[in-house]
Amino acid sequence: MTELTELSLDQMMLSLRVGDFSSRELTSAFLARIEQLEPRLHAFITLTPELALEQAQQADQRLACWRSDPGEELPVLLGIPLVVKDVLCVSGIRCTCGSRILENFVPVFNASAVERLLAAGMVVLGKSNTDEFAMGSSTENSAFGATRNPWNLAHVPGGSSGGSAAAVAAGLTPLALGTDTGGSVRQPASFCGVTGIKPSYGRVSRYGLIAYGSSLDSVGVLGRSACEIAKAFSIMAGHDPLDATSINTPLAEINLSLSVEQVLRGLRIGVPEQYFISGIQPEVEKAVRQAICTLENNGAQVSAVSLPYTEYALPVYYLIAPAEASANLARYDGIRYGPRSAAEAMWEIFRKTRGEKFGAEVKRRIMLGTYALSAGYYDAYYGQAQKVRTLIKQDFENAFASVDVIAAPVAPSTAFRLGEHTDDPLAMYLEDVFTLPANLAGVPGIAFPVGFDQQGLPVGMQLMGPHCREELLFQVAQAFQQITDWHLRKPNV
Amino acid sequence: MSLSLPEVEHIAELARLELSKKEKERYREQLSAILEYAARLRELDTSGIPPTSSMLPAGNVLRPDLPRPGLPPETLMRNAPQVQDGQFRVPKILDPD
Numbered sequence: 001m002t003e004l005t006e007l008s009l010d011q012m013m014l015s016l017r018v019g020d021f022s023s024r025e026l027t028s029a030f031l032a033r034i035e036q037l038e039p040r041l042h043a044f045i046t047l048t049p050e051l052a053l054e055q056a057q058q059a060d061q062r063l064a065c066w067r068s069d070p071g072e073e074l075p076v077l078l079g080i081p082l083v084v085k086d087v088l089c090v091s092g093i094r095c096t097c098g099s100r101i102l103e104n105f106v107p108v109f110n111a112s113a114v115e116r117l118l119a120a121g122m123v124v125l126g127k128s129n130t131d132e133f134a135m136g137s138s139t140e141n142s143a144f145g146a147t148r149n150p151w152n153l154a155h156v157p158g159g160s161s162g163g164s165a166a167a168v169a170a171g172l173t174p175l176a177l178g179t180d181t182g183g184s185v186r187q188p189a190s191f192c193g194v195t196g197i198k199p200s201y202g203r204v205s206r207y208g209l210i211a212y213g214s215s216l217d218s219v220g221v222l223g224r225s226a227c228e229i230a231k232a233f234s235i236m237a238g239h240d241p242l243d244a245t246s247i248n249t250p251l252a253e254i255n256l257s258l259s260v261e262q263v264l265r266g267l268r269i270g271v272p273e274q275y276f277i278s279g280i281q282p283e284v285e286k287a288v289r290q291a292i293c294t295l296e297n298n299g300a301q302v303s304a305v306s307l308p309y310t311e312y313a314l315p316v317y318y319l320i321a322p323a324e325a326s327a328n329l330a331r332y333d334g335i336r337y338g339p340r341s342a343a344e345a346m347w348e349i350f351r352k353t354r355g356e357k358f359g360a361e362v363k364r365r366i367m368l369g370t371y372a373l374s375a376g377y378y379d380a381y382y383g384q385a386q387k388v389r390t391l392i393k394q395d396f397e398n399a400f401a402s403v404d405v406i407a408a409p410v411a412p413s414t415a416f417r418l419g420e421h422t423d424d425p426l427a428m429y430l431e432d433v434f435t436l437p438a439n440l441a442g443v444p445g446i447a448f449p450v451g452f453d454q455q456g457l458p459v460g461m462q463l464m465g466p467h468c469r470e471e472l473l474f475q476v477a478q479a480f481q482q483i484t485d486w487h488l489r490k491p492n493v
Numbered sequence: 494m495s496l497s498l499p500e501v502e503h504i505a506e507l508a509r510l511e512l513s514k515k516e517k518e519r520y521r522e523q524l525s526a527i528l529e530y531a532a533r534l535r536e537l538d539t540s541g542i543p544p545t546s547s548m549l550p551a552g553n554v555l556r557p558d559l560p561r562p563g564l565p566p567e568t569l570m571r572n573a574p575q576v577q578d579g580q581f582r583v584p585k586i587l588d589p590d
Contacts, residue, residue, distance in 0.1 A: 108568050201548045215547050244554040315531040337572035346586045355511030370508040384534050386544030442548025
């Protein structure tokens with residue numbers, strides 16, 4: 001039955017409707033493949049086979065009702081399996097955030113993004129591995145062990161949504177939820193050769209997403225292709241009264257039936273010189289430039305744009321995100337949830353629980369953020385970072401006055417080896433140099449494969465668009481995927 | 494930008510983190526390097542530039558203050574490490590002396 005896992009999402013949706021196979025059979029096929037490959041990949045923190053089969057059975061009942069009376073319209077993703085990054089709450093299923101401090105935490109409600117997908121009849125296979133509290137670029141910071149890249153098990157899958165990206169790449173699920181605070185959907189998508197969207201800030205509700213950097217966090221989705229992830233995005237996105245930062249801007253229709261010519265003819269693509277810096281892996285630059293050429297040869301107008309403050313995005317991010325994290329993670333004190341370290345006094349409980357249960361990177365960022373916010377340093381660090389953030393945001397506003405989308409590499413290199421950067425936090429942070437600006441500016445970005453390096457590791461490109469213009473990104477990425485077949489290549493795990 | 498050990502200890506205390514001697518030394522080095530890198534932000538003249546704290550237009554988000562059903566207390570307490578009489582149990586906070 002494993003061949004069911006090879007089908008495209010459209011084929012799965014169609015087959016479920018006509019009854020070629022049931023959601024239970026489809027779900028079982030994915031569970032069997034997970035059982036076979038998970039020992040090698042470690043893409044999951046928690047598997048939920050019982051829940052999945054129960055949800056699949058419910059989907060099958062809805063499908064059976066519909067077949068006998070097709071009047072009612074079915075949700076498009078009814079009965080389709082889904083993996084959820086372990087920072088998003090699924091009611092009744094342990095949610096660890098890759099941390100010992102939440103190793104026994106069982107949420108009592110669903111994240112809004114999850115709630116909408118479950119209401120649409122999706123089936124949860126499990127919770128995917130992540131860097132602790134989504135802080136990392138390799139998934140090596142998970143307290144439950146690192147995930148491996150399906151293209152080469154000695155390499156990282158990227159992070160922090162590395163479990164989700166690896167699961168999609170290895171065919172363990174058609175779709176997986178991720179979150180992107182500084183590149184955590186796009187960079188692992190790039191490293192694993194899959195497609196991932198980081199929506200505009202505020203586009204998808206953060207309710208039930210365990211917070212890292214609240215002004216930067218966004219909930220996204222990964223899959224094989226732009227047209228596949230667009231289906232999940234359309235369900236997840238939209239205003240949610242439970243998140244005060246959820247935006248009300250109506251969703252534009254994502255028109256995936258446009259021809260390549262209709263999408264690309266006259267489309268203005270900007271190429272920022274600041275994203276082709278020295279030190280970028282030559283094969284990455286070559287593949288991305290070739291992809292831009294492909295778009296140009298099919299009707300797009302390519303021009304240079306300048307995002308002059310790009311080089312400051314990294315220091316800005318690594319002050320603002322840790323500052324927000326230090327405040328958000330103050331809630332983990334061993335009192336209301338999570339394990340409690342033994343101590344006589346209240347303050348001792350706080351210090352010990354946090355000192356013992358947080359991992360090295362989380363403690364590093366809490367320390368950094370606490371320093372940046374502390375009396376005497378606030379203006380020089382946090383305050384200055386917020387002002388430079390304004391300049392970075394203006395960079396994008398200026399660029400989007402003359403182009404429709406911006407095309408750039410996702411990361412300076414392809415997937416690095418496990419352990420390569422673990423002793424040097426700054427070197428690890430530099431992996432995020434091309435993804436951070438979109439988070440600081442709040443604009444959407446989509447990453448997708450555009451080639452491979454000589455080691456056979458995928459190269460990704462990202463398209464960034466103006467705030468709330470996700471539909472444009474989906475359409476352009478889909479046009480590219482109609483011309484090329486990089487997204488159809490699969491690793492031999 | 495180089496942090497001293499007492500500075501690291503002060504930050505750890507503000508953040509309520511118990512750190513080992515080895516951790517303090519490692520964070521002293523690593524945080525110094527990161528702050529050194531971040532110091533390049535001071536190259537920029539930002540006088541007259543307003544700070545950005547959110548990508549969304551500033552303004553309150555209000556809703557009618559109406560009673561509605563919530564989750565039962567026992568559900569909400571389910572994750573607590575120590576519970577007594579429906580409340581979080583903690584050691585004494587105030588010293589009677």
